[in-house]
Amino acid sequence: MSLRMVDLIIKKRDGKALTDQEIAFFIDGYVKGNIPDYQVSALLMAILFKGMTKKEIVTLTDKMEHSGDTIDLSMIEGIKVDKHSTGGVGDKTSLVLGPIVASLGAKLAKMSGRGLGHTGGTLDKMESIPGMRIAIGEEEFIKQVNDIGIAIVGQTGHLVPADKKLYSLRDVTGTVESLPLIASSIMSKKLASGSDCILLDVKFGAGAFMKTLDDARELARTMVEIGDALHRDTRAILTDMEQPLGLAIGNALEVKEAIATLKGHGPKDLVELCTKAASIMLEQAKIVTSLEAGEKLVKEVIADGRAFNKLKEFVKAQGGDVRYLDNPELFPLAKNIVEVKAEKSGYVHSINALQIGEAAMKLGAGRETYDDVIDLSAGIVLHKKVGDYVAIGDALCEIHTNKENFEDALKEIHDAFVVKEEPVKVLPIVHDYIK
Numbered sequence: 001m002s003l004r005m006v007d008l009i010i011k012k013r014d015g016k017a018l019t020d021q022e023i024a025f026f027i028d029g030y031v032k033g034n035i036p037d038y039q040v041s042a043l044l045m046a047i048l049f050k051g052m053t054k055k056e057i058v059t060l061t062d063k064m065e066h067s068g069d070t071i072d073l074s075m076i077e078g079i080k081v082d083k084h085s086t087g088g089v090g091d092k093t094s095l096v097l098g099p100i101v102a103s104l105g106a107k108l109a110k111m112s113g114r115g116l117g118h119t120g121g122t123l124d125k126m127e128s129i130p131g132m133r134i135a136i137g138e139e140e141f142i143k144q145v146n147d148i149g150i151a152i153v154g155q156t157g158h159l160v161p162a163d164k165k166l167y168s169l170r171d172v173t174g175t176v177e178s179l180p181l182i183a184s185s186i187m188s189k190k191l192a193s194g195s196d197c198i199l200l201d202v203k204f205g206a207g208a209f210m211k212t213l214d215d216a217r218e219l220a221r222t223m224v225e226i227g228d229a230l231h232r233d234t235r236a237i238l239t240d241m242e243q244p245l246g247l248a249i250g251n252a253l254e255v256k257e258a259i260a261t262l263k264g265h266g267p268k269d270l271v272e273l274c275t276k277a278a279s280i281m282l283e284q285a286k287i288v289t290s291l292e293a294g295e296k297l298v299k300e301v302i303a304d305g306r307a308f309n310k311l312k313e314f315v316k317a318q319g320g321d322v323r324y325l326d327n328p329e330l331f332p333l334a335k336n337i338v339e340v341k342a343e344k345s346g347y348v349h350s351i352n353a354l355q356i357g358e359a360a361m362k363l364g365a366g367r368e369t370y371d372d373v374i375d376l377s378a379g380i381v382l383h384k385k386v387g388d389y390v391a392i393g394d395a396l397c398e399i400h401t402n403k404e405n406f407e408d409a410l411k412e413i414h415d416a417f418v419v420k421e422e423p424v425k426v427l428p429i430v431h432d433y434i435k
């Protein structure tokens, strides 16, 4: 008997599980244009309310992954590792982690995205290095990873068309916030990108997609289960995005911080996160057999310059001007650099990452819509982090902008800092590890 979309909607509305065949019918029919948006919207809403079983989520992800091209990385020798962050403010980890793991023999063939709204994207950050190419052909991409162990590019090929259509529809039908839909959306894209191992950095807090640790943990567990069921070594860390990561927010400013971190002068939370994440990736790549051994190697390659040299090789291979890496003062500065001063003394209790990300966007560092042009020099550099003591009149941060009118952003930054008299305990950046 042929399947009918209305029967799938009714079944899910009544809380029943869809079969593999029904899920395949829905994804295939929607991508081919045989099922209208209004019926898919109804099904998505039923999924949002009734959820999906683990088996349904795995099948959905698998069908989405294979709805278009998938990247074949089999020509790359060795174990291919990939990392995905659910997005945040000041998150430059790929630019630090990538060179670290590549300098130790792991293969990172990574596709990254651009920033939108208050969150940044690795491609934009890379483009603040003059000459850096983010579009390279598949053959060259594979050759580069074989030669130097690392390439980071924009998405190539026609990957996961099902997600493009579904995500646009979810965006306008109030169905973004569904765990099965979020997990399948993220994992279908990661699986289609072809790596053997995936490390998910699932962020929680004010600046993250998931606001609470519990929600982030549930998403992480679901994604790890999907990856394992589909035969990839998938692991996740849960990391704090209440306050921005590191000190720099904004494209060129973040690249400078990534350079400093690879030279051994990174901010504590960024170093902590990159060390932990890199050691997990090294274990996934079977370069070490324990996280402790991984951490030791990570410290070594930062201290002896191998990680920084790998960054140079990577930038050179993709056409970037390596002089900027040795001389970060070459990065052009914004016309206006203004300190934001503390209005009272005390300890910094929180720095709302969402407000800081939005302020950075208003200063020119981010886009409100996909067509906006960004100012690579714009952003914010924090002088204080959560737990630090600040005296009245001390700089909390400095803003970098070419805009003349930045009152709104300044107000938002002031509101983002909460300073109280009593000291505050600083929690570790990585809250949990799921494998």
Ligand code: URA
Binding pocket: 176, 181, 182, 183, 185, 186, 209
């Ligand atoms: N990011 C994605 O790629 N998909 C979602 O559904 C949510 C966040």
